[in-house]
Amino acid sequence: MNRTLGVLLLALVAVLFASAPAAGQEPTSGWLDRNFSGEPPADLLVSEHGTLRWTGVLGDRRFRGACGVAVAPDGAWVARPAGRGVRLWDRSSGREIRALSLHSHLVLALAVSPDGRWIASGGIADGIQIADATTGEMLRTLTGITGSILDLAFSPDGSRILSASRDAEIRVWDTRAGTLLHTLRHEGGVLTAAAFSPDGRRIASLGRGVHIWNAATGALIASSADRAGNVLEFLPGGESLLVGTGSSVVLHDASTGAELRSLYRHDERVSALAVSPTGGWFASGSEDGSVWLARMTGGALETRVLACHEGEVSSLAFAPDGRWFVSCGEDGGARFWNVATALQNPPRVEPCRGAFGVAAPSDRRWVASGHAGGEIHVWDPKSGDLRRTLRGHTRVIRGLAASPDGSWLASASEDRTVVVWDAMSWSRKFSLEGHTKIVWTVAVDPEGRWIASGSEDRTIRLWDARTGALIRTLDAHERGVRDLAFSPSGEWLVSASDDRTLKVWELETGREIRTLNGHDDLVSTVDVSRDGNWIVSGDSGGSLRLWEAATGTAVRSLQRLPGACPRYPIWAARFSPDGKWIAAGIEWEQALAVWDTATGDLVDVIRVDGRPVSLVFSEGEIWVGCADSTVCWYRHVP
Numbered sequence: 001m002n003r004t005l006g007v008l009l010l011a012l013v014a015v016l017f018a019s020a021p022a023a024g025q026e027p028t029s030g031w032l033d034r035n036f037s038g039e040p041p042a043d044l045l046v047s048e049h050g051t052l053r054w055t056g057v058l059g060d061r062r063f064r065g066a067c068g069v070a071v072a073p074d075g076a077w078v079a080r081p082a083g084r085g086v087r088l089w090d091r092s093s094g095r096e097i098r099a100l101s102l103h104s105h106l107v108l109a110l111a112v113s114p115d116g117r118w119i120a121s122g123g124i125a126d127g128i129q130i131a132d133a134t135t136g137e138m139l140r141t142l143t144g145i146t147g148s149i150l151d152l153a154f155s156p157d158g159s160r161i162l163s164a165s166r167d168a169e170i171r172v173w174d175t176r177a178g179t180l181l182h183t184l185r186h187e188g189g190v191l192t193a194a195a196f197s198p199d200g201r202r203i204a205s206l207g208r209g210v211h212i213w214n215a216a217t218g219a220l221i222a223s224s225a226d227r228a229g230n231v232l233e234f235l236p237g238g239e240s241l242l243v244g245t246g247s248s249v250v251l252h253d254a255s256t257g258a259e260l261r262s263l264y265r266h267d268e269r270v271s272a273l274a275v276s277p278t279g280g281w282f283a284s285g286s287e288d289g290s291v292w293l294a295r296m297t298g299g300a301l302e303t304r305v306l307a308c309h310e311g312e313v314s315s316l317a318f319a320p321d322g323r324w325f326v327s328c329g330e331d332g333g334a335r336f337w338n339v340a341t342a343l344q345n346p347p348r349v350e351p352c353r354g355a356f357g358v359a360a361p362s363d364r365r366w367v368a369s370g371h372a373g374g375e376i377h378v379w380d381p382k383s384g385d386l387r388r389t390l391r392g393h394t395r396v397i398r399g400l401a402a403s404p405d406g407s408w409l410a411s412a413s414e415d416r417t418v419v420v421w422d423a424m425s426w427s428r429k430f431s432l433e434g435h436t437k438i439v440w441t442v443a444v445d446p447e448g449r450w451i452a453s454g455s456e457d458r459t460i461r462l463w464d465a466r467t468g469a470l471i472r473t474l475d476a477h478e479r480g481v482r483d484l485a486f487s488p489s490g491e492w493l494v495s496a497s498d499d500r501t502l503k504v505w506e507l508e509t510g511r512e513i514r515t516l517n518g519h520d521d522l523v524s525t526v527d528v529s530r531d532g533n534w535i536v537s538g539d540s541g542g543s544l545r546l547w548e549a550a551t552g553t554a555v556r557s558l559q560r561l562p563g564a565c566p567r568y569p570i571w572a573a574r575f576s577p578d579g580k581w582i583a584a585g586i587e588w589e590q591a592l593a594v595w596d597t598a599t600g601d602l603v604d605v606i607r608v609d610g611r612p613v614s615l616v617f618s619e620g621e622i623w624v625g626c627a628d629s630t631v632c633w634y635r636h637v638p
Contacts, residue, residue, distance in 0.1 A: 069315040069328045070112040070119075072133075078326055079119060079133075080315070081107035086121050088133070091336075100136045102129040111152040111161065118175070120161055122149030128163055130175070140178045145171065151193045155200040155215070162203060164194035170205050172218065182218030186211055193231050197238040197254065204241055206232040210257030224257035233273045233282070242282060244270030249284050249294070264303055266290055269611070272313050278322035281339060285313025287611055291327045293339065306337060312611070357399045358614045358625035361406025366423070367616075367623055368409055369631045370397025376411055378426065379631065381623075392419050392428050399441040400614075403448045403465070410451050412442035418453045420468065430468040434461060443484040443493070450507070452493055454481030460495055462507065472510045476503060485528045485535075487549070494535055494549075496523035502537055504552065514552045519543060525572050529579040534597065536582050538570030544584055546600065558582065558595045559602045574617040583622050585612025592624055592634065608632060 069080045077097055079088050086107060088097040105124040112119055112133065122128040128142035128149065147167030154161050160181065162172050168191040170184040188208030195204050196215060203213040206229045212221045231244040234254060241252040243259075247269055251260045266286035275282045280295040289309040295302050309329030318325040327335045357370035366387065367379045374393035377386055395414035402409050408429060409421045418432035418439055437456035444451055444465065451463040460474040460481055479498035486493050492513060493505045502516035502523055521541035528535055528549065535547040544558040573584040575597070582595045590611055594604040614625035622634045 069317045069326055070110055071317045071319055071326065072112060073114060073116040073320055075319040075321065079110060079112060080328055081110055086110055086119060098136050100131050102131060102138060109149050109152045111154050113154050113158045114156060115158055120152050122152055122163060124148050142173050142178055144180065153195050155196045156198060157200060162194055162196065164191055164205065170194045170203065184213055184218055190228060192229060195232060195234055197234050198236060199238055204232060204234065204254065206243060210241065210243065210252055212257050222256045230270055231273045233275045235275055242273055242275065244273055244284065263301055272316045274316035274318050274325060276318045276322035277320055281322065283316045283325050285316050285327055287312045289313060289329065356613050356625065357397050358616050358623050358631060359400035359402040359409060360616050360618060360623060361402045362404060363406060364618055365406050367631065368400055369625050370400050370411055374413065388426050390421060390426055398439060401442045401444045403444055404446060405448060410442045410444060412439040412453055414438045418442050432463050432468055434470060440481060441483045443486055445486040445490040446488055447490055452484050454484050454495060456480035460484065474505055474510055476512055482522065482524050483526045485526050487528055488530055488532045494526050494528060496526040496537055498522040502526060516547055516552050518545060518554050525570060527574045529575045530577055531579055536573050536575060538573040538584055540569045542570060544570055544573060556600045558600050571613045572615045574615055576617050577619055583615060583617050585615050585624060592622065606634065
């Protein structure tokens, strides 16, 4: 199943498949059946929106946004979107069979009819195109859809096709005649996926809860007001549904839509699901790049973590005989997995990739990004070249901070340490140890005298930046400390915590000055304006608040993105150097948003290729670290 994609900014590239073993040949070793990798793109398409312009990507510049992989009924070929069209690849050789040019805009979803004769595709515009899979001839166009098409599915007998679109409507069409049979409105304003039941008698739709519909009449049978979901699939027999909800794979009752139990969790949001037609196996993929294979036997759950794509897993599909499945990712790769061989290997435990921290000195001589494997990448911001990779942490990098003069860099990690790096030699200067749990964040005061670190152990530790000596420990939050920000004068520090509060601290004494209350969810990010007058904070429920620093008074809540999910997490929010703007990365919307500080008005929204989890706002530029391990930058265009 497919997912909501950011559509304004996408790097498009034709994905070429490498040679592969002959049909039916088993892999010689390991459990990866075949790995077809994408080539780097020939160019990047640049879009402008409002006052900001996308100017580049640091990192792997492969195809992003591939979704909706489909397998022929006989397993002979695989289809997937490719820019404005669809490409068919021979399963045995990996060679391209044909390319179908069907649309004038990006293709986001596709489906193959049960007999393999037709391919349906849809995306940002142009409606649904139905083409002959053998000749590539366009047969008919289904129109009248007002929002981007997020999902497509044929009924089991191929007589009907449904579309799920961003206007929160499911449309059911007669495949041969092209006539619209039903329009089903998924209440709540959010719709992410839809599917026919295995017998074709019901339709399940997913958004703000699960809705079950009568496929023949279009009547609503049942609805569940559970948590918002991303992707869904019916299990064989049609009695149960698998739903990707946040980072969890959850089992639902297919008659009522009610949630039964959570099966397992990825590290990040579940972005793809597929179910084997012949057995109990199912597969899930995540924004963290991981691919899981699982099944339930007599109530017991068996799982295998197979590997990581270098970026989000955008789609999954099983072969008709259930012996293999294909995973497609934003890294441009299509990986074919042999189910039997995958079970002979132990679960994979390495973390997948993600740029969870970004830092740059004021002169932007370099940009650093921290990644899930414990590595730090140092980039040349002018050329986009990777200068060097720093290795010293053993687990995920969660935060980075640069000294004001750019002479050193501090990194915070899940390995419970902070490491300080010399920016001339890029060697380790010293490690700061003492936290007993994950270190979520690190900050440097404006004069480069102090380093502050915040941890899941609920403490803030203040260190001497020259020697690494511990100055003091602040212990006042009831839960973990997520983010820290120094005042411009360096006299006070503000902390954001999972306990839903912010606290302001006097640094010379370690005294708590005040507590800021008002968030309803864990406070994930905080920043202080350069003049020291304002504090901005964001939480995991999508609330962004502006505070008067001198008094701790809440001034306003900033305007939400129009049409966005009501509870999108905000993991990073920062003031511009002049304090006029506030920028934030909006996770589920894959967007970078900018507000006017004085009025609280939303002035700009740009769709980002990956899921934004960290950012730096420097003079005229915004640097965004995404969960797919890329770093994008945006330049102000007057």
